[in-house]
Amino acid sequence: MPRRAPPASSIKDVAALAGVSIATVSRVANGVLNKASPETVARVRQAIAALDYRPTSAGRALRQRTSRLVAVLAANLANPAMAAIAASAEVALRENGLVMVLCDTHDRPELQDEYLREMLAQQARAIVLLGAVDSPMLRKLHATPTPLVFVNRRSPVAGTGRFVGIDNRAAGADVARWALSKGLGKAALIHARSASSATRDRVAGILEGFSAEAAALDPAAIRSPEGRDHLAIGREGARQLIEDGMAPALVICTSDLIAYGAARAWREAGLAAAMPRMIGFDDSPLNDWVAPTLSSVRIPYGAFGEAIVAAVTGADRSSGLVLPHLLVERG
Amino acid sequence: MPRRAPPASSIKDVAALAGVSIATVSRVANGVLNKASPETVARVRQAIAALDYRPTSAGRALRQRTSRLVAVLAANLANPAMAAIAASAEVALRENGLVMVLCDTHDRPELQDEYLREMLAQQARAIVLLGAVDSPMLRKLHATPTPLVFVNRRSPVAGTGRFVGIDNRAAGADVARWALSKGLGKAALIHARSASSATRDRVAGILEGFSAEAAALDPAAIRSPEGRDHLAIGREGARQLIEDGMAPALVICTSDLIAYGAARAWREAGLAAAMPRMIGFDDSPLNDWVAPTLSSVRIPYGAFGEAIVAAVTGADRSSGLVLPHLLVERG
DNA sequence: AAAACTTAGGAAAACGTTTTCCTCAAGCCG
């Protein structure tokens, strides 16, 4: 039933053509040059080129007990920010001879576990979690040597795995400081009811930032409704604020998507003219195009790829990388 | 240097635990039940569960000469429409026991070739091209048994590969008919200067649709500037229209992203109030949230996944699947 | 009761690599 792959040329063919043993071909192909004379190397290289040979990954993976695959498990690919990270990671991995396998866990623990299992069977070189959720397999994995990299959200198991992301708490505080220094007036906050460390830290930072200036956020102006995605959460949160007669001058959202949703609620309420100022997190690349008045905390997603590679290859022994964020003001 | 994967339990361990040969374990694991007694099957199953055994893909791929990997080569992951297709494909593939490997070719032939080579080395079960571009390797691949599936854009090599997408020509004609029947007045057209069959067919359909009603699109109102992405193209095209004093009542864009770009140009020109009506293609899921006045031809991206799987597994012998589109009117 | 099947399961080959030893020859030192 399984369709056979094309009978590509194998190492044997190259060896035969070059008149050497397969061991030599393998060495040359892998850049081990001190075991063959320059002439032999040249001959083998020529044969490789002539046959368009490339080592089959299955054979290599079998022998080396690890593949060139790096699994990236994203919580939600529909989120442009996640897609941006994935794209950036893909480029960086490729440049390091690794291949990205991208999966969408939909933030569901069972699905995440299923993927973790599969990637273990694939002998993935490393597993990158773009928004991890706690799950049994994840805990088991911590006991294995497979490198685990947590992006945006920290590992649900304290003190394990490398982290790549921004300092969300500091970013939250920055937003609060900015709001106060601008004298924007009454602020509201909409965030996801998620247990993710990113959201938690942002919210904590925001609250801290306000209280550090002896100001405070009206608890009635904080909303964290349930919702199937950030867009819906933002819309629902804003709807509640409007319904309750709140008229904030600024709405802080813990993601750009939440802000998109909130803006829609204001439009739908016929209050487009009285739309409050808004600020989100991520600074989605689309903002300049579709949300010209949305301020946002820019997260350098384009730089995540390299950071992820560094974490994957364990180039630095540190427990992770904290990248800089930047508050981008619009509108 | 390569970090070793955890010493997961292998088929031998299972065999030892169940007191059978590895052949029997393999058979049971693959659901071949007519070669073992029910009791043996049960015993093996128990051992498999106890050891949390899952066949290593490298061994399997080596023996079967094909892997469970399906390569998806996307032209541009930053495009939410592509991301949506990828997400949909990923789910459908997974449900069929296949694993998606996602790559971003950035519409560049060399990069596409590099990925094609790599995926051949990975013994990918099939290769899905989300926006293929012509390239040497692609032509070579047509001679191999590896199934090739073209999504959105048809194969650059006539008559080869399966196709999944909508009838772009008909969709273009639908847009023209809609514009005329609504009596919207003077229309403009912005499209990418791409050689992709999707864009070509849409443009052709639009022009045909107009002439079929004995109307015509002012050639001076058709723009196809160069640009690094659709957003930039839309912005530049609109900028040209504005500069040339065109004041179309409707701007037809061959993608939603182009329309986003065009809208930005009008805003930037200080003409937000006089923004023409717009219609795009894709109907990005984000439209309802960020572009409430953008009409669009909805492409059922959520259904692409299943169609792709059907094409990949060759379940139907047809040369491809044409899915229905739908004109969604907004604003 | 011999012959022919069936059932349950095992032994072993094959898949394509990488890598660990070997070997053989040449060059060097004493």
Added chain:
DNA sequence: CGGCTTGAGGAAAACGTTTTCCTAAGTTTT
């Protein structure tokens, strides 16, 4: 000239599966 070292390269094992035979017992058919 005998013993080292070094350079160049080969033979073969091992990795974990799947699958093709094979076998030995039991069961049916003549």
